[in-house]
Amino acid sequence: MKIPPVKGTRDFYPQDMAVRNWIIDGWKKVSLRNGFEEYDGPIFEYLKMFQIKSGDEIVEQLFSLTDRGGRELALRPEITPTLARMVNQRINSLPKPIKWFSVPRLFRAERPQKGRLREFFQWNIDIIGVENGLGKCLADAEVIFATVDYLRQVGLTSEDIRVKISSRELLADYLGSLGIPEEKLEAIYVVLDKKNKLPAETFEQMLGEQIPDNKIVHKILDFMTVDSMPQLEELVKLKSKPGEYSGKLDVKLVLDNLDMMGVGDFCVYDPSIVRGLAYYTGVVFEVHDTDGELRAICGGGRYDDLLRDLGGPPISGTGMGMGDCVLEMLLEKKGLLSKQVSKKELDYFVACVAGFGKEAYRIIAKLRSMGYSANFSYKTASLSKQLKEASVHNAKKCIIIGPEELEENKITVKDMATGQQELVDYDEFLSGSHSA
Amino acid sequence: MKIPPVKGTRDFYPQDMAVRNWIIDGWKKVSLRNGFEEYDGPIFEYLKMFQIKSGDEIVEQLFSLTDRGGRELALRPEITPTLARMVNQRINSLPKPIKWFSVPRLFRAERPQKGRLREFFQWNIDIIGVENGLGKCLADAEVIFATVDYLRQVGLTSEDIRVKISSRELLADYLGSLGIPEEKLEAIYVVLDKKNKLPAETFEQMLGEQIPDNKIVHKILDFMTVDSMPQLEELVKLKSKPGEYSGKLDVKLVLDNLDMMGVGDFCVYDPSIVRGLAYYTGVVFEVHDTDGELRAICGGGRYDDLLRDLGGPPISGTGMGMGDCVLEMLLEKKGLLSKQVSKKELDYFVACVAGFGKEAYRIIAKLRSMGYSANFSYKTASLSKQLKEASVHNAKKCIIIGPEELEENKITVKDMATGQQELVDYDEFLSGSHSA
Numbered sequence A, B: 001m002k003i004p005p006v007k008g009t010r011d012f013y014p015q016d017m018a019v020r021n022w023i024i025d026g027w028k029k030v031s032l033r034n035g036f037e038e039y040d041g042p043i044f045e046y047l048k049m050f051q052i053k054s055g056d057e058i059v060e061q062l063f064s065l066t067d068r069g070g071r072e073l074a075l076r077p078e079i080t081p082t083l084a085r086m087v088n089q090r091i092n093s094l095p096k097p098i099k100w101f102s103v104p105r106l107f108r109a110e111r112p113q114k115g116r117l118r119e120f121f122q123w124n125i126d127i128i129g130v131e132n133g134l135g136k137c138l139a140d141a142e143v144i145f146a147t148v149d150y151l152r153q154v155g156l157t158s159e160d161i162r163v164k165i166s167s168r169e170l171l172a173d174y175l176g177s178l179g180i181p182e183e184k185l186e187a188i189y190v191v192l193d194k195k196n197k198l199p200a201e202t203f204e205q206m207l208g209e210q211i212p213d214n215k216i217v218h219k220i221l222d223f224m225t226v227d228s229m230p231q232l233e234e235l236v237k238l239k240s241k242p243g244e245y246s247g248k249l250d251v252k253l254v255l256d257n258l259d260m261m262g263v264g265d266f267c268v269y270d271p272s273i274v275r276g277l278a279y280y281t282g283v284v285f286e287v288h289d290t291d292g293e294l295r296a297i298c299g300g301g302r303y304d305d306l307l308r309d310l311g312g313p314p315i316s317g318t319g320m321g322m323g324d325c326v327l328e329m330l331l332e333k334k335g336l337l338s339k340q341v342s343k344k345e346l347d348y349f350v351a352c353v354a355g356f357g358k359e360a361y362r363i364i365a366k367l368r369s370m371g372y373s374a375n376f377s378y379k380t381a382s383l384s385k386q387l388k389e390a391s392v393h394n395a396k397k398c399i400i401i402g403p404e405e406l407e408e409n410k411i412t413v414k415d416m417a418t419g420q421q422e423l424v425d426y427d428e429f430l431s432g433s434h435s436a
Helices: A014-033 A047-053 A056-060 A080-089 A133-153 A168-177 A182-192 A200-210 A214-225 A228-239 A247-260 A324-333 A357-369 A383-392 A403-407 A426-430 B014-033 B047-053 B056-060 B080-089 B133-153 B168-177 B182-192 B200-210 B214-225 B228-239 B247-260 B324-333 B357-369 B383-392 B403-407 B426-430
Strands: A044-046 A064-066 A072-075 A098-102 A105-107 A119-128 A161-167 A267-269 A283-289 A298-303 A317-323 A346-352 A374-376 A395-401 A410-415 A421-425 B044-046 B064-066 B072-075 B098-102 B105-107 B119-128 B161-167 B267-269 B283-289 B298-303 B317-323 B346-352 B374-376 B395-401 B410-415 B421-425
Touching: A014 A098, A014 A119, A014 A133, A014 A324, A044 A047, A044 A080, A047 A056, A047 A072, A047 A080, A064 B064, A080 A098, A080 A119, A080 A317, A119 A133, A119 A324, A133 A161, A133 A247, A133 A283, A133 A298, A133 A317, A133 B357, A161 A168, A161 A247, A168 A182, A168 A214, A168 A247, A168 A283, A182 A200, A200 A214, A228 A247, A228 A267, A247 A267, A247 A283, A247 B357, A283 A317, A317 A324, A346 A357, A346 A383, A357 A374, A357 A395, A357 A426, A357 B133, A357 B247, A383 A395, A395 A403, A403 A410, A410 A426, A421 A426, B014 B098, B014 B119, B014 B133, B014 B324, B044 B047, B044 B080, B047 B056, B047 B072, B047 B080, B080 B098, B080 B119, B080 B317, B119 B133, B119 B324, B133 B161, B133 B247, B133 B283, B133 B298, B133 B317, B161 B168, B161 B247, B168 B182, B168 B214, B168 B247, B168 B283, B182 B200, B200 B214, B228 B247, B228 B267, B247 B267, B247 B283, B283 B317, B317 B324, B346 B357, B346 B383, B357 B374, B357 B395, B357 B426, B383 B395, B395 B403, B403 B410, B410 B426, B421 B426
Parallel strands: A161 A267, A346 A374, A346 A395, B161 B267, B346 B374, B346 B395
Antiparallel strands: A044 A072, A064 A072, A098 A119, A105 A119, A119 A317, A161 A283, A283 A298, A298 A317, A395 A410, A410 A421, B044 B072, B064 B072, B098 B119, B105 B119, B119 B317, B161 B283, B283 B298, B298 B317, B395 B410, B410 B421
């Protein structure tokens, strides 16, 4: 009986796995050098944890399951609620700020689309426990810096990608000035987040359902589409009072910090960025390809209330999530994958004349225990066929065992790149004193 | 609202994650040096894939879920069926033998017990596509060698662990000689697998339910408990015909191969090893702690029919699975974890006198882009407090930025191990020409 894989999932054959490992290893390396420590949680959590704060859109896309005890569980669609739960559990013993990263496998029960699968990997970095306003802007900037640090590391430039930064607080302030009540904000954010994903007409219609006054709808559209940097300068003039810190202007402070960190050329203020998740409260951002052909490469922002809403103290956090699917599409398009993902290779391939298998197994076992990768042929084939197999394995060196060699207690070591052969003393080689 | 984690799952705080990464990195390293390539499949598959061949025990422990399209899915309790599905999909293009490994996250909806959680990681290695009898025994031996290669690498010796090897074919031959019909074998294997996990009385009673004849029950018990190595020698004499290969004697050939590979001292024939999974057809094995205090550390065996039963050609496979839970318990008990799992560390901690934050961010960003791990304090604290924070981070070097230094366009680099300080030119340092 032939069973297919489930739609929206991926099989990782060795060549696919090499790409996945290269992406994930890069995420881990950049996280560590930016001072983040790795954590992870379970693949499933109580369903209600996601219902509390992630917002309707994500809850509609949950894979839910019921265990034998009748508990309602869900496969995690994101890891931030798990992070908040874990931090809350040890809130008193964890030194702050908490700078953690994770590469969770996540799940969404939606119709698979280009760059959006039902199962994917996501790099997450978060900074939790920075409470003063200026510190928060530094934490936001550090999250964005680490994001750019990775994207730059894999070869993307400010020609390829743009970090678009905005602020929920600033947007709320503007919507408030138009007379929109606070309790309507969450629903409006969900719609505004779709601005660049839907045809203009559909989007305006959806926004009209939330805001019946057409004049206000157009004011909002103007706010989100004007030339943004001058708008920000104007807002700074308008909202800042000398010597007084205002959260509404965080986006300006974050941009200044990013400039100092040397990645200002990647970043821009863009009021059309809103993010779909319900828990964001401050600065939010997305990274897009400058061609505008793909979905967001990643997104993130500040969440001041999430830990409190999940039963913890009112501690602030800020973070970023980057999935592997859109990233891989962009890297592929820019030709950055094939030249960077390493090919499989082998330190030694051991070939032997028929009847000398025992010696071959002995040498292979020894090489592996010494830390070298080593392989051999399961087929009883001619030496030339075995050497061909060695090439398929991309072996650096080939060891040849035959009667003439063993008579003198020697083996032949062949360098596969240069073709040079060398007779080496068998015992000396096995003792590890022959340098590889 | 406070939400707990789900019972039987684990939260991996950074110190737990360090252990998990160390175990998994070791598995990967040993797999690669033994010539295995990495693959992975999805976390969920169609439920019926597991129902076909894994055996009742595992199917009872499945986490099942239904997607929006009404498809019945299950979280994978093992990866071998996925491996068989993936190999079948590309059977004609994959060069054989296929030597693949994976470290899947697996799920079991059973009551959590010591060393058995509802969510865990499992190292899997498999060799598929070796068809002749002697080659199969070599493949079985290679799987066991790689297993021992890892266990030895992490510091376990033949004093600590024992590889117990047996054969389903040999057992079937013996049970057949007692008049037990073939169609009853699968159910009997499930019971026999419990021999070392249940009290003797309960076990005998369960076996009695399958085999009403008490004399036969006791013969089987004798077969499974006698001094095993002489029994094997006797069987070899009894079953082998000169010049003729017999699958019943594979266990002897596998042991001989393991001897040649230099791990014979770890291995023993033990007819009480049966394995619970339904798909095993030949040599089976488990690794146990010699103290006999823990569950099996790992197990595996040969499956001749699995690919065919999942819609592919009749191609043979052999493999091994090792979970992380029992392994971690054993390593902990033997004191092998704390001395091998590396502590967190940082290349540079950047400390600055108040007011020089900007310079600090600039240097940190630069260091990270150069590939060094670097961190700093979010708090505006005294230099001595910042140096204390550097120690908490286990920083190798500390950079100190203050007015006196910057007046001369220099920074202080302090070696945290020796306490030695050095004044370094600021621009030279940023250009990367100062060696770290």
